[in-house]
Amino acid sequence: MHRLSRRGFLGAGVGTVGAAAVACATPGGGEAAKGGQGDEATDAQGADAAPLAGQTVAFDGPHQAGVQTASQANLALISFDLNEGVDRAGVRRLMNLWTEDARALCGGKNPVGGLEPEMVQTPANLTITVGFGEPLFDKIGLPDQRPGFLHDIPAFEHDDLDPRWGQTDLVLQICGDDAISVAYAMRHMIRSGVDYAHTRWFQRGLSHADGSMADGTTPRNLFGQKDGTVNPHGDEEYDQQVWIDAAADGAPDWLDGGSVMVARRIAMHMDEWEKLDRNSREVVIGRDLPEGAPLSGGDEFTEPDLTKTDETGLPVIDPKSHMALSRDDEKYDAEQRLLRRPYTYDLEPEPGSGDASNSGLVFLCYQRNPDKQFSAIQRRLDGGDRLNEWITHIGSSVYALPPGVGEDGDSYWGQRLLEA
Amino acid sequence: MHRLSRRGFLGAGVGTVGAAAVACATPGGGEAAKGGQGDEATDAQGADAAPLAGQTVAFDGPHQAGVQTASQANLALISFDLNEGVDRAGVRRLMNLWTEDARALCGGKNPVGGLEPEMVQTPANLTITVGFGEPLFDKIGLPDQRPGFLHDIPAFEHDDLDPRWGQTDLVLQICGDDAISVAYAMRHMIRSGVDYAHTRWFQRGLSHADGSMADGTTPRNLFGQKDGTVNPHGDEEYDQQVWIDAAADGAPDWLDGGSVMVARRIAMHMDEWEKLDRNSREVVIGRDLPEGAPLSGGDEFTEPDLTKTDETGLPVIDPKSHMALSRDDEKYDAEQRLLRRPYTYDLEPEPGSGDASNSGLVFLCYQRNPDKQFSAIQRRLDGGDRLNEWITHIGSSVYALPPGVGEDGDSYWGQRLLEA
Numbered sequence: 001m002h003r004l005s006r007r008g009f010l011g012a013g014v015g016t017v018g019a020a021a022v023a024c025a026t027p028g029g030g031e032a033a034k035g036g037q038g039d040e041a042t043d044a045q046g047a048d049a050a051p052l053a054g055q056t057v058a059f060d061g062p063h064q065a066g067v068q069t070a071s072q073a074n075l076a077l078i079s080f081d082l083n084e085g086v087d088r089a090g091v092r093r094l095m096n097l098w099t100e101d102a103r104a105l106c107g108g109k110n111p112v113g114g115l116e117p118e119m120v121q122t123p124a125n126l127t128i129t130v131g132f133g134e135p136l137f138d139k140i141g142l143p144d145q146r147p148g149f150l151h152d153i154p155a156f157e158h159d160d161l162d163p164r165w166g167q168t169d170l171v172l173q174i175c176g177d178d179a180i181s182v183a184y185a186m187r188h189m190i191r192s193g194v195d196y197a198h199t200r201w202f203q204r205g206l207s208h209a210d211g212s213m214a215d216g217t218t219p220r221n222l223f224g225q226k227d228g229t230v231n232p233h234g235d236e237e238y239d240q241q242v243w244i245d246a247a248a249d250g251a252p253d254w255l256d257g258g259s260v261m262v263a264r265r266i267a268m269h270m271d272e273w274e275k276l277d278r279n280s281r282e283v284v285i286g287r288d289l290p291e292g293a294p295l296s297g298g299d300e301f302t303e304p305d306l307t308k309t310d311e312t313g314l315p316v317i318d319p320k321s322h323m324a325l326s327r328d329d330e331k332y333d334a335e336q337r338l339l340r341r342p343y344t345y346d347l348e349p350e351p352g353s354g355d356a357s358n359s360g361l362v363f364l365c366y367q368r369n370p371d372k373q374f375s376a377i378q379r380r381l382d383g384g385d386r387l388n389e390w391i392t393h394i395g396s397s398v399y400a401l402p403p404g405v406g407e408d409g410d411s412y413w414g415q416r417l418l419e420a
Numbered sequence: 421m422h423r424l425s426r427r428g429f430l431g432a433g434v435g436t437v438g439a440a441a442v443a444c445a446t447p448g449g450g451e452a453a454k455g456g457q458g459d460e461a462t463d464a465q466g467a468d469a470a471p472l473a474g475q476t477v478a479f480d481g482p483h484q485a486g487v488q489t490a491s492q493a494n495l496a497l498i499s500f501d502l503n504e505g506v507d508r509a510g511v512r513r514l515m516n517l518w519t520e521d522a523r524a525l526c527g528g529k530n531p532v533g534g535l536e537p538e539m540v541q542t543p544a545n546l547t548i549t550v551g552f553g554e555p556l557f558d559k560i561g562l563p564d565q566r567p568g569f570l571h572d573i574p575a576f577e578h579d580d581l582d583p584r585w586g587q588t589d590l591v592l593q594i595c596g597d598d599a600i601s602v603a604y605a606m607r608h609m610i611r612s613g614v615d616y617a618h619t620r621w622f623q624r625g626l627s628h629a630d631g632s633m634a635d636g637t638t639p640r641n642l643f644g645q646k647d648g649t650v651n652p653h654g655d656e657e658y659d660q661q662v663w664i665d666a667a668a669d670g671a672p673d674w675l676d677g678g679s680v681m682v683a684r685r686i687a688m689h690m691d692e693w694e695k696l697d698r699n700s701r702e703v704v705i706g707r708d709l710p711e712g713a714p715l716s717g718g719d720e721f722t723e724p725d726l727t728k729t730d731e732t733g734l735p736v737i738d739p740k741s742h743m744a745l746s747r748d749d750e751k752y753d754a755e756q757r758l759l760r761r762p763y764t765y766d767l768e769p770e771p772g773s774g775d776a777s778n779s780g781l782v783f784l785c786y787q788r789n790p791d792k793q794f795s796a797i798q799r800r801l802d803g804g805d806r807l808n809e810w811i812t813h814i815g816s817s818v819y820a821l822p823p824g825v826g827e828d829g830d831s832y833w834g835q836r837l838l839e840a
């Protein structure tokens with residue numbers, strides 16, 4: 001009897017769970033195959049003894065994997081700038097290389113020329129996702145192909161952005177349930193691209209382990225909050241909120257079926273937060289801690305009643321709470337919802353800082369248009385969110401994620417852009 | 421049908437897998453219960469849907485957990501110095517607090533006064549282990565109770581030690597399969613002890629995920645080597661190599677049943693290592709890459725034949741290889757073997773360093789006497805190990821681990837020392 005992980009059943013509408021996840025371009029979403037059993041990979045380890053090892057997420061499909069995929073335990077977000085003199089032809093060669101390498105690694109296969117075949121045998125739901133930053137388009141001589149909404153997130157009053165985590169030409173998001181496989185995939189991708197691009201920053205993140213959360217449970221961050229309750233579920237909501245429809249969104253054709261990732265690094269001031277009692281923590285968020293239910297009642301997935309008042313006439317959900325302010329706009333349900341896929345960072349305090357913690361979120365969100373989605377919400381939060389006292393945005397970058405690759409689409413990442 | 425993880429069957433001779441892991445002091449080794457099902461913890465999440473969540477490692481027993489326990493996916497190693505003015509009575513109160521808190525956290529229960537009961541529900545094989553550093557003994561007025569072998573590891577020629585990772589008064593080793601639970605446990609223990617001790621450094625480490633390796637498989641490090649092949653197996657070898665027999669080892673009585681942990685931070689120069697072809701990598705180590713078998717033949721667990729020569733008369737295993745030099749002493753089998761429990765670190769490169777990687781090992785090893793075990797081996801390696809070209813020891817510290825707690829022993833960590 002073989003146990004499949006919870007992740008095999010989450011994240012996408014089409015529950016394709018089975019063999020040959022690597023080669024197939026599943027109609028309706030390649031990423032749906034998360035948790036499928038890559039036959040190649042399990043031979044080496046013995047499937048029954050290591051149920052997680054050979055689980056693969058389909059690489060090919062209309063959308064890139066790693067977005068509509070249940071969060072894996074580990075994140076390595078690596079950004080790059082092009083090397084001096086690399087032009088559009090160079091980026092085309094890089095994307096050809098990276099696409100082949102990523103497909104092999106995510107399928108538990110040794111990439112061409114790889115000297116460490118032992119290190120690829122446990123993909124454990126590995127996904128590798130590419131993104132293009134605003135500066136790339138001038139460098140490859142295609143400024144007209146830059147989508148209008150691909151620019152720096154507007155400056156907000158409470159931001160304290162460090163250029164160390166700033167905008168770059170390219171990004172790779174590598175996620176997986178085995179930290180060693182993620183570390184190896186990162187090394188391989190960096191080496192593979194070394195003639196074309198060099199690293200700018202790494203952001204490592206952690207989430208709950210595969211098997212540590214019941215199916216459909218929303219993960220918690222270090223403030224103890226459930227984070228991701230209002231995320232989209234199912235293909236229809238992903239189409240509404242996440243995947244770009246080029247014609248409807250006024251986006252260039254090459255981005256049809258893609259998305260936009262906003263990566264914010266958010267420091268969480270643990271020492272101060274932990275001085276609050278539980279009631280205050282719940283007021284700040286607008287939800288209770290045990291269930292993540294709105295303070296107006298119900299369970300985690302009950303719609304909050306922002307108009308409900310207590311016996312003294314005060315609103316039960318503070319209008320300045322994080323949850324209330326996020327939603328306080330008539331456009332919220334119509335166009336501002338987005339996919340959040342946050343990871344926790346928890347590092348050594350900077351030497352000499354005197355801090356006892358260096359923790360926070362690598363907050364990743366995905367949407368069709370960051371001007372209308374992330375920035376619209378963040379403008380409200382910046383103006384009054386009670387939570388601002390305990391968090392600071394310290395890094396910001398934005399990347400257009402080209403659509404997936406496979407039989408019916410691009411043969412390598414960004415083909416329609418790079419052969420424009 | 422409930423699937424227990426591979427970790428439930430590893431790490432100890434007594435395979436006690438079952439309920440009530442928290443309260444029982446299993447004869448022969450409390451740590452043997454790793455993978456047992458903490459009933460308290462699973463109620464909250466649903467055991468079948470989250471098979472890893474409620475798995476607990478018994479806290480009470482003759483030895484501390486976290487040593488004879490199969491490596492979990494995450495390590496947080498945190499060191500502390502005593503606050504100004506904290507004396508023996510203060511340390512006694514700290515150890516009382518920490519023992520109770522660690523027992524609760526490892527059992528998936530809310531520690532007394534804990535404001536985040538939601539964060540303790542997925543212990544996922546959490547272990548918390550305490551160690552006492554050399555400087556502690558003078559500070560608590562018990563210099564005579566310091567074991568003679570508890571001092572800085574001798575300086576070696578190839579060391580490049582950074583005091584940032586140096587000796588401290590105390591250490592907590594927190595390991596678990598869920599990164600968020602480990603992060604929370606670390607926060608709780610730091611806060612709990614804040615009146616008595618402050619943090620000096622954190623060392624975070626990663627290993628393979630639960631479920632990603634077949635039973636009994638030796639994990640690999642980022643050089644692609646299997647690391648831990650010659651570790652002890654079973655209670656008898658642990659008694660020979662790891663657990664202190666106070667009378668036989670000339671150690672103070674309070675340390676009977678304890679051990680000594682040496683923590684070395686070892687930078688691995690990935691960029692240079694990856695320039696080697698596979699054959700050269702195997703010569704440097706003395707083992708092949710696919711199986712970890714000695715180059716003299718056989719499989720991973722075959723004894724190497726250091727005298728075997730090829731047709732030209734040269735030794736098949738280079739005498740300067742890492743494996744050959746580790747063993748090149750008549751005392752090796754009799755008294756130098758030890759337990760290695762290495763974790764990988766894989767961090768952002770230091771800003772401005774120009775490096776493309778910042779990777780290596782938090783190399784933890786456990787023994788009865790570091791003078792006779794770690795230092796004896798390291799002296800040979802420092803003198804000639806071919807691997808020295810690709811690794812540098814950059815941090816060093818040593819801690820005496822008091823024995824476990826429970827009905828038949830100390831009622832809190834270090835009781836026999838602190839009430840001496």
